């Protein structure tokens with residue numbers, strides 16, 4: 001994960017709001033968790049062991065929740081539960097997803113405890129991975145180490161002795177190749193053996209010793225904790241003692257101690273009745289002892305290491321780590337820079353980094369629009385042609401007289417499904433490109449290059465991608481905010497994306513600009529893009545200094561994974577999963593709204609001629625609604641039901657704006673001679689009339705409104721799926737307000753100038 | 755000398771972290787412990803750095819690069 005994006009004061013991260021289903025252990029023989037640094041292959045291994053479909057890719061921070069699966073060990077009667085966890089650099093958490101790992105490992109007591117932890121160790125990055133392993137050893141939970149990325153280590157010329165590593169660590173070490181399912185039988189064997197013996201008391205747990213002085217101070221604390229927690233089956237006293245002494249400087253020791261003491265008390269409802277009294281009594285005793293413990297910790301801090309015990313503990317652990325690495329890894333003499341390093345010297349360099357980044361973004365933008373367009377047209381043609389045709393044919397044969405049913409099915413439902421389907425190619429192309437960027441490793445570089453700029457808005461560099469994709473279509477852009485691991489960043493990016501002008505809006509700009517500005521049409525359209533970028537920046541700044549004021553400014557510390565050839569299976573699976581997710585969450589809303597608009601256009605107003613489904617647009621409920629809304633736009637110069645009607649449909653889909661113009665003008669009764677002629681003449685005429693002769697500022701105001709207000713129902717649906725209904729409603733409110741105010745300003749200022 | 759001032763391609767030894775970096779502890783845990791050898795791989799447009807510690811590659815911003823006191827390795 002972006003180490004640098006989130007901060008909560010350690011060690012008090014509140015438990016992340018994780019689903020707790022994984023705690024239920026009925027019918028399971030053992031509970032086993034996969035723990036490791038980010039991006040080491042945990043989820044790939046999890047998928048290989050359980051047959052699950054967890055998200056994998058090549059950047060740190062993909063898994064953010066607990067996933068569970070079952071694993072049948074050869075000798076066990078019941079299957080074991082396997083838990084896939086987010087990656088973490090440490091068990092002292094700095095973010096909600098890291099806190100989740102700590103909670104699963106060390107906050108549990110009694111029956112919640114893990115029987116085994118599989119520490120997934122990246123062989124090509126042994127030192128830092130062993131640091132985490134040392135921390136896991138301190139929790140006292142039995143450990144099996146699975147060694148991944150041996151292929152990467154080999155290409156770098158590293159020679160690693162896995163057997164020796166196991167001896168030095170005191171835990172089984174099994175080399176695996178998770179992508180090719182290699183080494184899995186050996187791993188399950190090791191798991192089985194470790195689980196079988198995990199209940200038995202052992203002589204000595206393997207630990208990473210921290211040096212005589214620290215160990216001595218720790219020893220005193222450990223004795224005290226053990227004594228106090230007799231009968232409570234606490235998490236490892238060693239872990240607690242360490243958390244206590246090495247508590248972050250910002251957190252007062254007594255508080256930390258009290259915290260730890262509270263952790264010793266099992267949830268009341270899970271305590272068996274006959275034990276309850278005893279437990280409660282000793283928990284009280286523990287709380288009373290907290291102050292004393294804190295004193296001891298203070299002494300330990302002061303005595304041994306001039307105050308900074310956190311540094312000392314980390315330093316000593318790394319001493320142990322480096323000692324082991326030196327014994328098991330043989331490096332070639334005169335190491336050459338790796339391929340990844342040489343690529344990075346170009347891709348992140350001072351002069352080329354930004355241009356290359358912009359070129360990549362441009363490529364993504366062009367591809368999402370260009371590649372998808374023919375596919376979209378193809379799909380639309382199938383829906384409009386053969387599908388509608390055969391439904392119409394069937395309807396004619398069955399109910400030839402029920403034309404409202406035909407209307408509902410053809411203009412409502414099928415039209416809605418058709419609109420939904422035309423998004424699919426767009427989503428597939430965008431998700432596939434994101435997956436390629438992720439799996440190749442470029443995503444992390446892009447985040448580094450863009451970081452400085454987006455930081456002004458309080459967003460991490462990676463947020464650039466959804467914003468760029470938004471120029472093609474806002475819907476996949478909002479779904480794409482999922483690449484951000486922090487919920488607050490996802491929220492803010494989702495609120496900004498609608499101000500990015502999408503290609504559907506472009507078609508309207510082009511039409512209006514040509515009608516009203518002739519030779520200057522290109523400049524006007526370009527101006528809309530400039531305005532869109534300005535809006536994103538300004539609204540981002542406004543949000544950053546209001547609602548998101550409390551976002552801490554975090555320095556950037558981001559791991560760069562080695563470049564890797566993206567694999568078809570990873571890219572394919574991820575594209576499929578995300579597209580499926582989009583259809584599931586946004587599909588319903590789109591179909592329902594399109595159908596609703598059809599209904600409105602079919603219901604005649606009182607006194608109108610023609611029955612349901614036979615009314616012209618002006619006299620339908622739709623026309624009525626448009627006329628009611630129209631006066632709102634008087635200050636913006638386009639109090640005209642045609643314009644408002646187009647905006648109402650535009651709320652559903654910008655693709656429909658032009659067709660609504662055509663439909664509403666086309667539906668005018670003959671005799672309105674001043675509005676005859678082609679669409680352009682009619683548009684000019686009605687803007688002129690509505691604006692009292694100031695058609696140019698009015699149409700500019702209209703275009704600005706069109707740029708800034710809610711892009712389409714599909715965006716709303718996608719937003720609801722990502723950030724929930726309330727924030728979506730807030731977003732819509734913000735868009736409408738900004739759009740209206742801007743439109744009024746444009747018209748009023750423009751009227752003075754023209 | 756701080757890490758930010760180092761030329762790409764150079765190897766330096768970390769003497770310590772200065773100032774109150776909000777991620778002080780995390781930096782330690784990532785391997786930026788006193789005595790660690792840091793390899794400066796590249797430098798970005800606005801003072802950001804790409805560095806190697808042990809076998810890992812990390813991108814740091816200018817502020818973080820400025821909080822690491824280093825000495826050249828002969």
Ligand SMILES: Nc1nc2c(ncn2[C@@H]2O[C@H](COP(=O)(O)OP(=O)(O)OP(=O)(O)O)[C@@H](O)[C@H]2O)c(=O)[nH]1
Nearest residue numbers: 038039040041042043044056057061062063087149
């Ligand atoms: N070369 C190589 N690549 C691997 C190996 N194991 C996994 N990968 C790749 O490493 C990347 C990361 O794998 P994931 O399974 O997503 O890693 P993770 O540990 O779950 O990552 P987070 O959830 O982000 O912490 C993917 O691109 C995998 O295909 C391996 O043994 N060798």
Ligand SMILES: [Mg+2]
Nearest residue numbers: 042043062063
């Ligand atoms: Mg994962």
